[in-house]
Amino acid sequence: GENVEQHPSTLSVQEGDSAVIKCTYSDSASNYFPWYKQELGKRPQLIIDIRSNVGEKKDQRIAVTLNKTAKHFSLHITETQPEDSAVYFCAAMGEKLTFGTGTRLTIIP
């Protein structure tokens, strides 16, 4: 089955700097790669996603890149703000939706 690894598990970034979270997956049949943000005490919510026929996607300060050959994808957050502090999960979907172990991002004011 699919295995998704996510790094780092914790990340502290100065406000205004960039943050990068990386994930790898094992199943070459996976073709959809979403990223979810979970704030404390709340449910995970989709922030951006990418499909296997695309290499990069941007939405304002957030971008995701995908390298299908290497089976890895990354989340990039630029100009970080305090409200970006949360736990971020990557996921990969082939037959089922499999999540990584999460990254706790802390933005230091």
Place this chain on the structure above:
Amino acid sequence: DGGITQSPKYLFRKEGQNVTLSCEQNLNHDAMYWYRQDPGQGLRLIYYSQIVNDFQKGDIAEGYSVSREKKESFPLTVTSAQKNPTAFYLCASMLNLWGSSGAEAFFGQGTRLTVV
């Protein structure tokens, strides 16, 4: 108001008892999922269902059971065989895009189960 609803929010269970967590959605989604969330371990898949009357085991199905008799409902039973059931349980639903890649998963607010 469309969405996905889990109940109860908090649940206490005595050792040796079975307990059922409810998940209902009115989004007309075909696929429904149950995840378990423990600190530092992300979201681990328990069971999922792509269509009514059909479901598959996820990565940690032992000690759990599900049913999918209606499109809107996907209840999870935590049985006494689950050795460490204390956790936060999340239900999600997704529109199945047959013949295409995935779609956004919508999550419920979760049920926190504690064994006492």
